[in-house]
Each structure stands twice: as C-alpha cells, then as structure tokens.
Amino acid sequence: MTTVGATVRAALSARRGPLLRLAGWSLAEALPAALTGLLTARAVDDGFLAGRPGVGLLWLGLLAVAVLVGALGTRQAYGLLGAVVEPFRDDLLRRVVAGALAGASDGRVDDAAVTRLTHQVEMVRDTWAGLLMVVRGFVFAAGAAVVGLVSLAAPVALLVSVPVLVGLLLFAAALPAMVARQREYVLAGERLGRDAVVAVAGHRDATVSGAGDRVVGWLGGHVDAQARVERRLAVMAAARSLSLAVGGWLPVPLLLLAGPWLLRQGLGPGALLGALVYVVRGIQPALYTLFQGVAAGGLRFVVTLDRLLSTCVPPEASGGAATAPAPDPTAPALSLRAVTFRYGPHAEPVLDGFDLTVPPGDHLAIVGASGIGKSTLAGLMAGVLRPSAGTVHVAGTPTAGVGAAELATHRVLIPQEAYVFTGTVRDNLRYLRPGLDDAAVLRAADRLGLADLVARLGGLDATLRPGGLSAGERQQVALLRAWLSPAPLVILDEATCHLDPAAEARLEAAFAARPGTLVVIAHRISSAARARRVLLLDGGDAHLDSHRGLLAVSTAYRELVGHWSGGGSDPAGLPGDPHGFQAGSRPGLRHDVGQVVADRSR
Ligand SMILES: Nc1ncnc2c1ncn2[C@@H]1O[C@H](COP(=O)(O)OP(=O)(O)OP(=O)(O)O)[C@@H](O)[C@H]1O
Numbered sequence: 254m255t256t257v258g259a260t261v262r263a264a265l266s267a268r269r270g271p272l273l274r275l276a277g278w279s280l281a282e283a284l285p286a287a288l289t290g291l292l293t294a295r296a297v298d299d300g301f302l303a304g305r306p307g308v309g310l311l312w313l314g315l316l317a318v319a320v321l322v323g324a325l326g327t328r329q330a331y332g333l334l335g336a337v338v339e340p341f342r343d344d345l346l347r348r349v350v351a352g353a354l355a356g357a358s359d360g361r362v363d364d365a366a367v368t369r370l371t372h373q374v375e376m377v378r379d380t381w382a383g384l385l386m387v388v389r390g391f392v393f394a395a396g397a398a399v400v401g402l403v404s405l406a407a408p409v410a411l412l413v414s415v416p417v418l419v420g421l422l423l424f425a426a427a428l429p430a431m432v433a434r435q436r437e438y439v440l441a442g443e444r445l446g447r448d449a450v451v452a453v454a455g456h457r458d459a460t461v462s463g464a465g466d467r468v469v470g471w472l473g474g475h476v477d478a479q480a481r482v483e484r485r486l487a488v489m490a491a492a493r494s495l496s497l498a499v500g501g502w503l504p505v506p507l508l509l510l511a512g513p514w515l516l517r518q519g520l521g522p523g524a525l526l527g528a529l530v531y532v533v534r535g536i537q538p539a540l541y542t543l544f545q546g547v548a549a550g551g552l553r554f555v556v557t558l559d560r561l562l563s564t565c566v567p568p569e570a571s572g573g574a575a576t577a578p579a580p581d582p583t584a585p586a587l588s589l590r591a592v593t594f595r596y597g598p599h600a601e602p603v604l605d606g607f608d609l610t611v612p613p614g615d616h617l618a619i620v621g622a623s624g625i626g627k628s629t630l631a632g633l634m635a636g637v638l639r640p641s642a643g644t645v646h647v648a649g650t651p652t653a654g655v656g657a658a659e660l661a662t663h664r665v666l667i668p669q670e671a672y673v674f675t676g677t678v679r680d681n682l683r684y685l686r687p688g689l690d691d692a693a694v695l696r697a698a699d700r701l702g703l704a705d706l707v708a709r710l711g712g713l714d715a716t717l718r719p720g721g722l723s724a725g726e727r728q729q730v731a732l733l734r735a736w737l738s739p740a741p742l743v744i745l746d747e748a749t750c751h752l753d754p755a756a757e758a759r760l761e762a763a764f765a766a767r768p769g770t771l772v773v774i775a776h777r778i779s780s781a782a783r784a785r786r787v788l789l790l791d792g793g794d795a796h797l798d799s800h801r802g803l804l805a806v807s808t809a810y811r812e813l814v815g816h817w818s819g820g821g822s823d824p825a826g827l828p829g830d831p832h833g834f835q836a837g838s839r840p841g842l843r844h845d846v847g848q849v850v851a852d853r854s855r
Contacts, residue, residue, distance in 0.1 A: 257558050264341040264381075271336035275385075278333065279393045282326030285319045286535045287397030290527035291404055292316040297523025330389075334382055342378035349374055349561055351656050373557050380554035387546030391539045398535030402528060406520055409528045412511055413504040417536060420500020424544055427492040434486045435552035436559075441479040448475055493544050501537035505529065584649030586742050586770035587611035587634055592643035594633060603629045607643070607795070609788070613741070616771045618781040618800075620813060621790030627774045628668070630790070631746040634772065635666035647742060661685060665740040667748035671731030673722060679713035681730055685738035694737065701763045702756075703733050724751040732760055741769035747776045754779060778817040789813070 265272060292312045300309020349370045395417070402410035452459070452468050459468045508515075512525055592607040603626040611617055619627050632638035633645055636652030645652045647663045665685060673681055682698075683689050691713055698704045706729050710717060719727065728751050735743055743764055749757040754777060761783055764771050775781045782800045789796040791809045803810040 257555050257562065260345075260558065260562060264344075268337045268340060271333050275330055275333045275337060275389065278326045278329040279389050280326070282323050282330055283393035283397035284326070285316065285323040286394045286539075287401050288316060288319045289534060290398070290401045290529075290531035292319070292527075293530050294405060294521065294523040294527030297526055298521040299523075302521075302523060330386075334385065337385065338378055338382045341381060342374060345377060345558075345561065346371060346374045370561065373561055377554060377558050377561060380550040380557070383546060383550040384554055387542055387551070391543035394539040395536055398531040398539070401531050401535070405524045405527055405531075406515070406518075408511075408518070409508070409515065409520070409524070412507050413528070413532055413536065416503040416507065417500045417540070420496045420498075420503075420540060423499060424493065424496035424547075427489065427496070428547075431489045431492070431548060431552055432555055434482065434489050436556045437482045438479075438486050439553075439556050439560075441475070441482045445472070445475040445479050448472060489548070493548055497537075497540055497544055501532075501540045504532045504536070508532065581649035583613075584646070585610045586613045586615060586648060587772070588644075588646040589633065589640075590644045590646075592633060592640045592645060594629060594638060594640050602641070604633070604640075609797070611770060611772065613648075613770055614768075616765045616773075616783075616785040617788060618773045618775040618784035618786070619788045619790065620775045620781050620810075622813070625790045625792075627790060628746050631666060631668075631744050631772070631774055635664055635744050636660045637666065661738070661740065663740055664742035664744060665735045665738045666744045666746065667728075667731050667735050669747040669750055671724075671727040671748065673717055673719045673727045673730050675718055676716065677713065678707060678710050678715050678717055678730075681717050682707075682713070682734050682737060684734055685740070689737060697737055698733055701733055701736060702759050703729055706730075725756075728752060729756075729760075732764075736764065736767060742772070743767070743769065744772045744774075746774040749780075750776045758783070778814055781814075 292315055296309040296312035296316075300306060300312055352370075399410060399414060402413055449472060452472055456465075456468075459465050508525065508528055515525060516522065587609065588611075589607055589609040592604055593602050594604045595602040607630075619630060621627050629638065633640055633652075634647070636645065636647065636655065639653060647660070650659070650663055652660065674684075679691065679694065682694050694713065695704065695707070698707045706726065707713065710722075710726075710730075717730070722730070728748060732745075732748060735745075735748075745761075745764070749760055752760070757777065758779060761771075761773065761780060764773075765783065773780050773784060775784075775787075781787045784800065786797060787800050787803050787810075789803055789807060789810050791807075794809075796803060796807050796810070798806065804814065
C-alpha cells in the first residue's frame with residue numbers, strides 16, 4: 254500500500270512549478286514580517302528618539318508599503334494554492350473510485366461507499382490545502398523574523414532561535430502520539446456511528462425481546478470508549494501548549510532579562526523593541542498557527558489519507574498512459590480462458606466456460622441472435638465486465654485489476670450508443686489521445702471519409718452539443734475518436750448501426766486497414782463477410798471459421814444469413830430489425846453459449 258509520506262512526496266514533486274511560484278509569492282507575503290522589527294527599530298532609534306519624527310514616520314511609511322506588498326503576496330498565494338491542491342485531489346479521487354470499482358463484485362459498486370470515500374477525499378483536499386498554507390506560512394513568517402533578528406544583532410537572533418527550536422522539537426516529539434490519538438479518535442467515532450445505526454435499525458427487535466438495556470449498555474460502552482480517547486487527545490493539547498510556551502513565549506522574558514546587557518553592548522532601545530516585535534508579532538503567531546493547524550487539520554489529513562490509501566488502486570494501476578506498460582505485440586490480441594459470466598448470482602450464465610484466442614492483426618466478426626450474449630462478450634473482452642470465473646487477457650495484460658487508464662491504452666470499445674460530450678470537436682476526437690496535433694486529426698478524418706462531417710460540425714474549434722447531433726453523426730465522431738486512439742485493439746459493438754451500408758463498409762474497411770486487431774459485433778451480413786474470421790454464438794454452441802467456412806458447415810449460420818439478407822429494401826440487413834437478427838426467429842437459441850470451445854486459432 255502507498256504510504257502517506259510517499260503520496261505527499263509524489264504530490265509535491267508533481268507540482269514543482271506551482272509550488273515554486275507559491276514560494277515566490279510567499280516571500281512577498283513575508284516581507285512585512287521580515288521588515289516590521291527592523292523598520293520599527295529605525296523609526297524609534299533614528300527617528301522618534303533622535304528628535305526627528307519625520308524620519309520616524311518615513312520608516313513607518315515604508316512598513317505600510319511592505320504590508321501592501323505582503324497583501325498582494327497573500328492574494329496570489331491563495332490563487333496558486335488551487336493549482337497545487339486540485340490535481341492532488343483529482344488523482345486521489347480517481348484512485349479511490351478505481352479502488353471501489355476494482356473491489357466491486359460482479360460489476361456492482363457500493364454507491365454508499367463511493368459517496369463516503371469521495372466525501373473523505375474532499376476532507377483530505379481541504380486539510381491538505383490548510384496544511385500547505387500553515388506550513389508555508391510558518392516557514393516564511395518565522396524565517397523572515399529570524400532574518401530580521403539577525404539584521405538587528407546576531408546575539409538577539411541566537412537568544413530567540415534557541416527556544417524556538419526547542420519548542421519545535423518538543424512538538425515534533427509529541428507528533429507521533431498525536432497521530433495515534435487522532436486515529437483512535439476517528440476509529441472510535443466510526444465504531445460508535447456504525448453500531449448506533451445497527452442499534453437504531455434493530456430497536457424494535459431489541460424492545461420486543463427485552464434486550465433494550467443490553468443494547469444501551471453495549472452502545473454506552475462505545476460512548477465511554479470514545480470519551481476516554483477524547484480525554485487522551487486533550488492531553489496532547491497540553492503538549493502543544495508546552496511547545497508554544499517554550500518556542501513562542503520564552504524568548505520574551507529572555508530578551509527582557511538580557512536587555513540591560515544588550516544595551517551595554519551598543520544595541521539601541523529601538524532595536525530591542527524591534528526584536529520584541531519580531532517575537533510577539535512574527536514568531537509567536539506563526540508557531541501558534543503551525544501547532545494548531547498541524548494538530549487539527551494536519552492530523553485529520555494524515556489519518557483520513559491513510560485510510561483512503563488502503564482502499565485505493567495504486568497509482569501505477571490507475572495512472573495515465575505514460576505509466577502503463579505497453580501492450581505486448583507478440584501476445585494474442587485477446588485471450589479468454591474458461592470464461593463464465595452471469596448478470597446475477599442466481600441468473601443463468603450468458604457465457605459458460607468460454608475460450609477464445611484472437612491473434613494480433615485479426616479481423617473477427619461476432620454474430621448470433623439478439624440476446625445471445627454478443628455485447629456481453631464485447632464487454633468482457635474490453636474489461637468493462639468481469640468474468641464470474643476464468644480470465645481475460647488483452648495483449649497479454651489481464652483485464653482484472655487493471656486501471657481504466659491502462660486498459661484504454663490496450664483497447665477501445667465503441668458501443669451502439671456512441672458517447673459524445675459537450676466540448677470542442679477537437680476535444681471529442683482527441684479524447685483518447687490528447688496530445689495529437691490538428692493535422693493528424695484532420696488526416697484521419699479524411700482517411701475515414703469524415704472530413705465533411707468535421708467541416709459540417711464547424712471545424713475542430715467548434716463546440717459539440719450532443720443533443721444537436723443525429724445518432725449516425727454521434728457514431729461517426731466516436732468512430733473517428735476510436736481510430737485515433739493508441740489502442741491496438743478496436744471492438745465495435747454494433748457501432749455503425751445508425752449508418753447506411755456504404756458508410757459502414759467504408760468505415761469498417763478503414764478500421765480493418767488500421768494496424769492492430771479489429772473485433773466487430775456484426776450488424777449486417779456484409780460485416781461478417783468482410784471479416785477474416787466469424788465467431789457464431791449459438792445456443793449451446795459456438796463456432797469459429799471464415800464466413801465461407803461457416804456457410805459450408807453451419808446450418809445455424811446459413812439460417813442467420815438467410816434471415817439477414819432475406820428480402821426487404823435493405824439487402825444487407827433485415828428490414829425493421831436494427832440488430833439484423835431476431836431472437837424470435839431463432840427459438841432454438843439459448844442464452845448459454847455452452848462449454849464448446851470454437852477456437853481453431855490454437
Ligand atoms: N445489465 C444486464 N442485466 C441483466 N441481464 C442482462 C444485462 N444485459 C444483458 N442481459 C441479458 O444477457 C443476455 C445477453 O445480452 P447481450 O446484450 O449480451 O446480448 P446480444 O447478443 O448483444 O443482444 P443484442 O444483439 O440484442 O444486442 C440477454 O439475455 C440479456 O437480456
């Protein structure tokens with residue numbers, strides 16, 4: 254499991270640019286803290302005490318300018334905070350949801366768990382932002398104050414720095430215990446909440462069976478436990494106060510006690526006052542904010558992030574294409590072994606002990622009656638569905654436990670209802686390959702005969718509104734997007750059903766010529782005839798052969814072809830049946846494909 258420390262380090266190193274800019278503006282923000290004591294000392298020693306109030310006011314005016322610069326720094330720093338925090342939140346959310354999806358059984362996701370996890374991600378985001386600001390604020394404010402003290406006099410800086418360091422060390426020593434107490438506190442709260450829900454849900458049974466007192470006692474035990482943990486947490490507040498007393502307050506009496514000696518060494522009274530200003534206005538509030546911030550939001554951040562990471566898919570599994578291993582070109586494009594799939598624990602299996610190997614570069618058409626399991630098989634091939642038993646490999650990579658981003662580099666699945674989103678034509682087309690240049694996109698559009706469509710949509714910069722597109726146009730946009738994807742395997746699940754036969758033929762031919770492997774859930778007989786091999790899903794059987802081969806050996810296939818091309822205005826498809834096949838026309842077909850393996854490629 255990824256640790257909190259590693260996650261924080263990765264988040265910081267991934268956002269180096271914005272962090273550096275944040276540091277730059279933090280310097281500006283720290284300007285008043287750095288100058289406040291120095292300018293006060295000048296105003297007093299060279300101005301007011303020297304009988305030159307004008308000079309004193311001038312120094313104070315400079316301080317006012319520094320305050321304005323600091324305010325500008327604060328404004329910019331908060332703006333930059335989003336650039337550091339939001340990508341961290343996005344990445345965490347992606348991993349958490351991927352973890353929830355990976356943990357889902359039979360494709361069923363626990364919605365409540367996802368909601369709880371996303372809520373916790375928001376909490377981590379907020380506390381992360383708070384922690385960054387607090388730590389950053391302390392480093393720059395305290396650093397500025399120390400620089401100011403050194404510029405006043407080195408012995409003064411030493412007198413202040415030593416107790417500050419001791420206070421920080423005390424706080425750091427108490428931190429592990431604070432984290433442990435905070436974790437106990439969170440767990441006790443969760444336990445109480447969970448069991449209270451159980452008790453409330455079962456209160457009728459408890460009352461009827463006379464177990465009310467036992468339930469109250471049981472819950473009371475949880476309340477007591479939480480109170481005990483809270484008391485232990487409160488002890489940690491004492492450790493915090495001690496650290497603040499040493500680091501933030503001790504320098505004041507030390508400076509006052511050393512005052513006569515410092516004045517004898519030539520330090521002006523204004524400089525002594527300036528040093529006190531640095532301590533009281535700079536170091537003390539910075540320490541207070543640091544201790545409070547770390548003890549409250551910081552501990553919540555560590556504990557909540559730690560719990561979230563235990564549910565996450567590691568970044569390498571959910572990360573972007575850059576971290577995903579490349580598909581193995583020598584492995585079969587698809588390999589299904591003993592795959593069984595059912596939509597529910599008590600449902601009949603749609604596939605049962607199914608085997609299939611698709612070599613790289615193959616062009617496979619899958620045919621069968623409506624409801625026989627073609628889309629289910631496509632979903633399994635694409636890793637969208639998980640087999641109840643057996644394994645599915647895409648280009649040598651098992652689809653189980655692989656993140657969506659990695660899968661996307663291996664295969665692209667275009668379903669019947671194509672997905673188009675509100676955004677530019679360019680973003681829609683480059684969705685699976687964001688870095689691609691416009692020329693390559695337009696070349697591909699031309700290659701697929703879709704240049705007119707792109708022009709009609711208003712060009713690459715135009716905004717697509719999904720509602721304004723016909724079903725056929727949506728399919729063409731999705732097909733061009735799939736063509737542009739880096740994935741070597743393309744699965745078209747009746748992805749051309751809203752196009753006319755000529756457009757379908759043109760697009761399928763283009764996909765067949767694309768380097769890689771093509772699997773088409775056939776919508777028309779012509780799709781099957783164009784394919785190198787045809788997989789026929791039949792009731793208790795499955796057959797794999799060429800179109801001609803199947804025509805020669807399979808009565809079921811001949812019957813389907815007969816239905817497909819039999820009469821009507823569309824010689825390539827069955828009139829009135831958008832699927833080409835009709836379950837009613839094949840009463841003998843069952844939904845279980847059966848044990849028979851039709852795999853002649855092995
Ligand atoms: N989400 C689902 N929940 C339960 N059963 C489902 C689900 N999706 C499909 N099925 C059932 O699984 C079987 C196979 O469906 P599938 O959609 O894979 O068949 P198909 O051959 O693609 O059909 P069509 O050609 O009509 O698209 C059918 O009996 C269908 O009713």
